[in-house]
Amino acid sequence: MIAVEVVNLGKQYRRYDSERPWTLHEFLTMGFLRHRVVEQTWGLRRVSFEIEEGHALGVVGRNGAGKSTLLRLLSKVLIPDEGTVNVRGRLGGLLELTAGFHPDLTGRENAIIGGVLRGLTRSSVRQNLDSIVAFAELEDTIDRPLRTYSSGMQMRLAFSVAIHSRPDVLLVDEVLAVGDLAFQRKCLDRIRELRSGGCSIVLVSHDPVLVENMCDSALWLSKGEVVEVGPAPNVIQKYTAAVNALPASRSGESVSVTTQGVVLHTGKNRFGALDIEISDVRICTSSDASGVNLAPGDSLTVALKYAVHRNISVALFSVTVIHDDGRVCFATKTEQPVSKASPDANAGCITVRWHDIHLEPGVYFVEVGVYDKNWTYAYDYHARSYPLVVRANPLSRYHTLGIGREFTAGHEWLLDAGEAAHGQR
Amino acid sequence: MNSAANPDTLRRLGQLWDVVVILVQRDMKLRYKRSALGLAWSMLNPLLQFGVFYLVFRFILPVGRENYGLFLFIGLLAWGWFQTSLQIGCSAIVDHASLVRQPGFAPATLPLATVLSSLLHFLIALPIVFAATAIAGKLSAALILWLPIVVLVQFLLTLSIVYAVAALHVSFRDVQYLLSIFLLLGFYLSPVLYSANDVPARFRWLYDINPLVPLLESYHGMVGAGQMPSLAPLLLVGVGSCVALAITHRSFLKASRWFVEEIGA
Numbered sequence: 001m002i003a004v005e006v007v008n009l010g011k012q013y014r015r016y017d018s019e020r021p022w023t024l025h026e027f028l029t030m031g032f033l034r035h036r037v038v039e040q041t042w043g044l045r046r047v048s049f050e051i052e053e054g055h056a057l058g059v060v061g062r063n064g065a066g067k068s069t070l071l072r073l074l075s076k077v078l079i080p081d082e083g084t085v086n087v088r089g090r091l092g093g094l095l096e097l098t099a100g101f102h103p104d105l106t107g108r109e110n111a112i113i114g115g116v117l118r119g120l121t122r123s124s125v126r127q128n129l130d131s132i133v134a135f136a137e138l139e140d141t142i143d144r145p146l147r148t149y150s151s152g153m154q155m156r157l158a159f160s161v162a163i164h165s166r167p168d169v170l171l172v173d174e175v176l177a178v179g180d181l182a183f184q185r186k187c188l189d190r191i192r193e194l195r196s197g198g199c200s201i202v203l204v205s206h207d208p209v210l211v212e213n214m215c216d217s218a219l220w221l222s223k224g225e226v227v228e229v230g231p232a233p234n235v236i237q238k239y240t241a242a243v244n245a246l247p248a249s250r251s252g253e254s255v256s257v258t259t260q261g262v263v264l265h266t267g268k269n270r271f272g273a274l275d276i277e278i279s280d281v282r283i284c285t286s287s288d289a290s291g292v293n294l295a296p297g298d299s300l301t302v303a304l305k306y307a308v309h310r311n312i313s314v315a316l317f318s319v320t321v322i323h324d325d326g327r328v329c330f331a332t333k334t335e336q337p338v339s340k341a342s343p344d345a346n347a348g349c350i351t352v353r354w355h356d357i358h359l360e361p362g363v364y365f366v367e368v369g370v371y372d373k374n375w376t377y378a379y380d381y382h383a384r385s386y387p388l389v390v391r392a393n394p395l396s397r398y399h400t401l402g403i404g405r406e407f408t409a410g411h412e413w414l415l416d417a418g419e420a421a422h423g424q425r
Numbered sequence: 426m427n428s429a430a431n432p433d434t435l436r437r438l439g440q441l442w443d444v445v446v447i448l449v450q451r452d453m454k455l456r457y458k459r460s461a462l463g464l465a466w467s468m469l470n471p472l473l474q475f476g477v478f479y480l481v482f483r484f485i486l487p488v489g490r491e492n493y494g495l496f497l498f499i500g501l502l503a504w505g506w507f508q509t510s511l512q513i514g515c516s517a518i519v520d521h522a523s524l525v526r527q528p529g530f531a532p533a534t535l536p537l538a539t540v541l542s543s544l545l546h547f548l549i550a551l552p553i554v555f556a557a558t559a560i561a562g563k564l565s566a567a568l569i570l571w572l573p574i575v576v577l578v579q580f581l582l583t584l585s586i587v588y589a590v591a592a593l594h595v596s597f598r599d600v601q602y603l604l605s606i607f608l609l610l611g612f613y614l615s616p617v618l619y620s621a622n623d624v625p626a627r628f629r630w631l632y633d634i635n636p637l638v639p640l641l642e643s644y645h646g647m648v649g650a651g652q653m654p655s656l657a658p659l660l661l662v663g664v665g666s667c668v669a670l671a672i673t674h675r676s677f678l679k680a681s682r683w684f685v686e687e688i689g690a
Contacts, residue, residue, distance in 0.1 A: 024597035075528035077685040091528040099523035102451065104458050109451075116447045119529050121440050171528065 003088050003169055003200035004051040004074070010082030011044045011069050043069045044224045045082070051169075051217075053088075056201035058211030058232055060239050061221035063273070067204045070221070071095065071171050074202060090119060092167025097158035103147035107138055107157055110146050114161040128164050135190070136160035137183075151375050156183055163190050170194060172203045174377070181367070181383040182326030184271075188214065206273040208243075209266055212236045262385050269385045276315050276370045276379040279347075280305035283366055283386055294388050296358045303351040304368055306380075314339050315379065316371045319352045321388065324363040330354060332411055337373045348415075356409035364388040441531055448538035453545065467546050468553070471498075471505055482618060490620075492561055496649040499554055500617040503644050506547040507583055507637065508608050514539040514587035515594050515601045518681075522688045532681045533674065536587040544580060558648055565651030575643045575654060578663040582636055585670035592673075592680040595687045616641045636662045 044066040051057050059067050072078040073085055075093060100117040101110045111132050115125035125132075133142045136156040138149075146154060172191065191214065195201055205211050211218055211232060218235035220227040227242075228235045256264050258280050264270040282305075283291030286298040294300065302319050314337035321330040332352055366388060369381040456467065475498050482488050482497070490496060517535040518525060525532050558564045594600040615637045616624075624632055632638045639662050643654035 023599040024593065024603060025599055027597060072526070072685060075526070077526050077528065079682050079686070093528045095528070096523045096526060099527055100451075102455060104455060105451070109454065113447050113451055116440075116443050117524060117527065117530060119440060121436075122443045122447065 001053045001088070002050050002086075003053045003055075004049075004057075004202070005086040006047060006049050006074070006083070007086075008083035009044060009047040009070075009073060009080055009085060010042060011066075011073060011078060012040050012081045013043045014040050042224050044073070044221075047083070047219075047221075047226055049217075049219055049229055051200045051202070053200055054195055054198045055217065056195055056203060056215040058215035058218040058236075059202065059204045059221060060206070060208055060211055060218060060236070061227075062243075064223070065221040066224040067221060068173070069224070071173060071202070071204055074169075074171055087169050089168025090166075091169050091171065092118060092162065092165045093171040093173075094159065094162050095171060095173045097162055098154060101146060101154070101158065104145055106145055107142040107149065108133075111142070111157060111161050114158065115165060118162060118165040119167075120165050125164075132157075132160045132164050135163070135186075152180060152183070159183075159187055163187075163194070167194075167199060169200045169202070172201060172205075174205055180320075180322065180326060180328060207266060207271060208236045208240050209268065264382060264385060269383050270381065271383065272369075272378040272380040274380050275308075275310045275312055277307045277309060278304050278368055278370055278380045278382060279307045281366075281368055281382065281386060283388070285388075292387060292389055294357065294359065294364070294390050296390075297356055300354045300357050300366075300388075301351060302353075302366055302368065303349060304370075305349050306347065306370060308346045308348075312372075312379075314373045316373060316375060317350055318367075318369045318371065320367045320369075321354075321359075322365050322367060322384075324365070329359060329364065330357075330408060330411075332413070333375075334413060338415065351414040352411055353414065354408045354411040356407075358407040359388075359390045361390050364390065441534060444531065444534045445538050445541065448534060449542045449545065452538070452542040468550055471501055471550060474505075475501055478618060488619065490649075492563065492649045495554070495557055495561055495563070496620075496645055497618065498557065499644045499648040500641055502547055502550050502554070503579065503641060504612060504615065504617045504637075506543050507579065508612070509543040509546070510540045510583045510587055511590060511604060511608060512601075513543070515590045515604050517587075517591050518595050518684055519598075519688060525684050525688065532684055533588075533677060536591045536677070537584065540580065540584045540587055544576075547576075554648060563649065563651045565647070567651055567653040568647040571643070571647055571654055575640060575647070575659065578659060578666060579640050581666035581670055582640070582662060585666055585673045588670070588673035588677040592677045595680070595684055611635075611637075616645070620645060636665065 047066075047070065049057065059070060061067050069078065071093075073080055074087065075091060075095070076085065076087075098114075100113050102113075105113070108129070111129060112122065112125050115128070115132070116122055120128070133139055136153075136159070138153060138157055141149065141153065146157075149157070170191070188210075191201060191203075201215070203211060203214055215232045217230060218232040218239075219229045220235050220239045228238055255266070258264065262281070282301075282303040284301050285291055285294045287293060287295040291301075300321075304317065304319075306315075308315075316334050316337055318331065318333040320328055320332075322328050334350075338348075338350060364387070365384045366386040367381070367383050368386075370379045371377060372379065475494075478497055478501065479494060483493055514536045517539050518532055521535055524530050524535075555564065555568075558568065590600055590604055614631060615635060616632070621632045621638050621642055639655070639658035643659055646652035646654060
């Protein structure tokens with residue numbers, strides 16, 4: 001059965017000869033005269049596809065290709081200028097996940113609000129509340145105000161609410177770039193589960209590998225028009241080839257190798273659009289310059305080299321140490337956006353150093369990320385690429401002395417020379 | 426409309442009602458969450474306003490009306506409900522842009538929730554009115570029987586205006602500004618502080634065209650003097666409000682198709 005049918009869809013954007021918004025005053029005194037349409041551009045045109053029940057369509061394309069316009073047309077919050085959209089059953093969206101949430105309300109209150117705003121009744125949200133909380137792994141904090149949550153916890157709650165609204169057709173925007181890797185996997189598993197229950201998925205992503213893994217078919221958009229639509233492997237192969245052939249040779253390059261020889265594979269251990277790319281990560285510890293072995297009391301230095309590929313002037317960085325089981329041990333982020341040293345600088349370096357680290361013996365990973373100025377979107381994220389090994393040491397008794405499983409005396413951010421003032425201790 | 430008995434339609438209406446309920450709850454919770462004074466806080470603004478006007482019109486420029494305190498208090502409360510609904514309702518769509526962009530969200534719930542949550546504040550203050558009326562010895566059956574009907578008419582009137590201004594404000598961002606001027610003038614041109622009977626005959630036409638006049642006069646009569654409202658004007662406003670609501674709600678629904686485009690990304 002066809003769940004989504006899109007026929008010859010088109011959406012125009014109009015530019016007026018005067019800046020909007022209008023005022024009623026102007027309108028009443030001058031009528032329509034003041035605002036003439038000077039330019040009409042097609043944000044999307046001649047798009048047709050069908051999605052079978054329980055199938056998934058991935059939508060790829062560069063920024064401005066019309067992906068968001070397509071999602072809004074499918075959501076029916078935009079009216080097409082041409083063509084039709086037919087959706088069978090109830091639409092759900094993993095779009096603007098935290099819409100309706102308020103920082104002063106508790107996690108529980110926000111979950112109820114979020115669920116009802118996404119189309120559930122109050123009684124069904126209450127019935128599902130335990131399962132929503134359990135999926136988000138927030139049992140201990142659900143009655144605390146949302147403002148005490150980390151951004152990752154908020155996303156987990158929001159995702160969990162959205163996924164419990166039991167849609168027949170689920171629209172997914174690039175939301176999975178946020179949150180830790182373990183939770184991302186859980187989300188993807190849940191989306192697969194919904195799919196096998198008959199829910200159809202439209203997944204918009206910058207990440208061709210994710211689309212290839214998750215979707216049956218794919219739609220490649222460029223400048224509002226369909227370049228290719230068909231089985232996911234075929235479309236993605238062509239898309240990746242085309243993107244790699246770009247003269248700038250950047251975004252979508254699916255495999256790259258850092259100077260340390262670490263292989264970064266987009267969609268496997270690397271996520272994001274690479275508008276800003278973390279090109280090199282150097283890790284060293286007091287006891288091991290190659291940065292793999294960590295002894296108790298070591299300092300840990302993580303230096304990120306980044307390259308800016310688009311005209312972006314500020315960004316945020318995060319560095320996280322996670323245990324192999326996905327538990328976050330240390331996490332830090334730049335509290336203020338980091339500005340470029342000079343307007344035309346397109347590369348830089350940022351370093352974070354932890355002092356006097358103690359971790360239980362085991363395998364850990366350093367994860368690094370660079371985000372847009374609101375933390376909503378990762379430009380680049382390297383997951384589970386840089387291992388740290390803490391060997392059992394009979395002389396080390398810190399973790400039995402009540403210091404806890406993990407301890408550090410503190411950390412500091414160090415920036416490129418000339419912009420040290422933006423850092424955070 | 427003929428599908429009212431259809432279970433899908435009923436389910437959809439039930440869900441929409443739940444949306445309205447949680448929007449109102451959210452508003453109430455937020456208002457009282459941080460303030461230790463809680464409910465008392467919502468009473469503070471009308472009480473202060475009342476205090477100032479009472480000082481002015483009882484002692485400085487005395488209007489010499491019996492039970493002026495009660496008269497003034499109910500007038501200010503009713504006007505307050507009207508004014509707050511319009512002010513907040515006007516920007517309700519623009520303020521909740523991220524909700525309006527959610528698939529399946531019905532924007533028409535936002536103005537309704539605004540008017541209802543202002544109504545709750547009005548209702549919370551009513552016990553004071555009842556107590557004061559009882560103390561003044563004016564508590565009457567007319568008040569208790571007719572108050573819900575007057576409140577209902579005011580609700581319909583307010584909602585019909587809020588639908589219009591909320592939709593207009595999406596396209597014309599100066600609506601809120603114009604509205605605040607209109608409300609400021611309206612406050613003095615409506616019989617809140619005084620009675621419409623005090624208005625000289627040559628200005629009476631201004632009051633004949635103001636739909637708030639029968640409502641405010643009803644409140645004043647019921648609370649201050651224990652009188653039953655005069656039915657004809659109230660009925661006229663009630664019927665007029667129903668017609669207006671049908672028109673503005675319909676126009677709102679039509680306009681709402683373009684909200685996301687107007688608000689932008």
